[in-house]
Amino acid sequence: MENIIIQKVVEAIQLLYNENIESKLVQPQKTKKEFTGDLTVVVFPFIKASKKSPEQTAQEIGEYLLKNVEQIEDFNVVKGFLNLSISADYWLEAFQKINTDASFGFAPTSGKTYMVEYSSPNTNKPLHLGHLRNVFLGYAVANILKANGHEVFKTQIINDRGIHICKSMIAWQKFGNGETPQSSGIKGDHLVGKYYVEFDKEQKKEAQKKFDSWKNNHFSTTNPEIIEQYKEGIQDVKEEKISQEDFDKKFFEIAMNRTELHREAREMLRKWEEGDEKVVNLWKKMNGWVYEGFDVTYKTMGVDFDELYYESDTYILGKDVVEKGLEKGVFYQKPDGSIWCDLSAEKMDDKLLLRADGTSVYMTQDIGTAIERYKKHQNLSGLIYTVGNEQNHHFKVLFTILKKLGYAWADGCYHLSYGMIELPEGKMKSREGTVVDADDLMYSIVQDAKSMTQERGHIEGMSEGERENLYSTIGLGGLKYFLLKVDPKKGMVFDPKESIDLNGNTGPFIQYAYARIQSLLAKATQLGYSKSFATVETNDKEIGLIKLLNDYPVVINEAGSLYSPAILCNYIFALVQEFNNFYQTVDILREEDKNKLAFRLQLAENVGKVIKSGMSLLGINVPNKM
């Protein structure tokens, strides 16, 4: 419809004023609620061509459109705004198409393939609230891309090696007494996380002892540098060059790095890299526990992956590429032998790619892994990394380097960056135990949903299993919607003391509307009402719903190209608001005109269809009763 109008407006200006204007200048938009009409054309851009007042220009163009576009049946002019009314027949016809299209809103196959990476956890602790946002976001974006006709591979890279997991391993060896998930009844990832925390606690104790003895001028260390530094530090504090707080922080950190525990963890990492059998076996065992735990969490979350990558496999990648890059002159070498990428042209600091001793850094393996993925999936149109915005700079550098290396596909790489979730008192700190655990949060929100549902739900006649199922549908739906409705780029505050709101603009609000529709349809079937209708007289609430339904394909497209499930959330919410208004002001089953009744049933059915479809793209289920 928009296209027809654009074309006809250009035509009108050509005929009326003998001027050619760019079709870009014609921007039909939805008419605001307080005015009558469906589409509005702003005529200000045309007054240069018409050389007449905005009002008169709008009037003349309006008359032309009324005569020459059959779907337009009326128009009105307010200042420079030309409001056009589209005929009900046009909307009814559009509705027929929606009604008969089983995969309404979804684009035909595009032939493109995308890879979406999300989650990518460390294996030394369980998933937390930040992962929930990450995973729900990545999963929803993957679904939305599929709905846009693309083939999608969902993937994660599991950070299964490194100093962090060694810490858990050391602590378990020292204090674990052979504890296992089976023996303790603790979920595997939580058990490993418990020892990570244990390690930190013990290390802090040891560091504190060391630090205290320094304060008393007892230096057990054989390293005279530390003593010297410390004494200088004290002097600086006296001269107020640094604050006591900064001094404490700095030397506590130094003490931490000089603890026996820290040395042991480093040593274990070294042994792991050598392939020491004992260490590798312990590593496999404890990672195994973590994976069992993650599986349960992912299952509760209702997400999955098509392809897994492990850092223990990929951390070696990239070295040869960097060396080749050096030969080709893309990178340069410093006198100490380290290899760097010059990014001054891009106004960024130079980036280290290989240390002087030839070992790699994070960036090195990211380069290698990206190349690996494009080798494995030829024709990949895009690679989407769902990673927090603290790594914005990292990805900017990564994509720039890939491009410098001559990989044209680097343009298809996209960092799906999202804002951090903060608690009312600030950032979550795993060391301070303020992290909101994913399993705990999901459990408690389902409990909330349970008590709310028992209070006001329509659960009579449901089996115990069906009820439990409903509680988790509502609870998790609420949680997912809560995390997805905010623009990914923005940070958000989460207060664990207040449970997530399940009224208003929420998942359950939408689920409730869906359940009402299903109940309505069931009752209609029971009463033997038909859903087929001839042409009917419509009211503006009905047309309003059709207009919104008609937007669904555009919304999917937009949500896909902007990688934003939030756009879809807002759309579904608006649709439900409109439907609730319709539902509460227009009779459906009580309607005496059976033709109208049938039409309204079918309208409700299609609203339900779109709600279900949209919610499923978000990874949210909808219940038939609640």
Next chain:
RNA sequence: GGCCCGCUAGCUCAGUUGGAUAGAGCAACUGCCCUCUAAGCAGUAGGUCUCAGGUUCGAAUCCUGAGCGGGUCACCA
């Protein structure tokens, strides 16, 4: 300090190439269950869109500067 991002109602957020009187939800107040599910609907109140300039028919939106908040600039991952 350099670079990046954010700032819209008391709170949480919409507002996509600049368009009409800036919109929702929560919280507050007022109405509505005659069983089409009140987890709902209708209404009231709440705003110098952080501030100051600029661009033009027209700015929350674009430009410049300032303020506040966050991130990053690691031979950490």
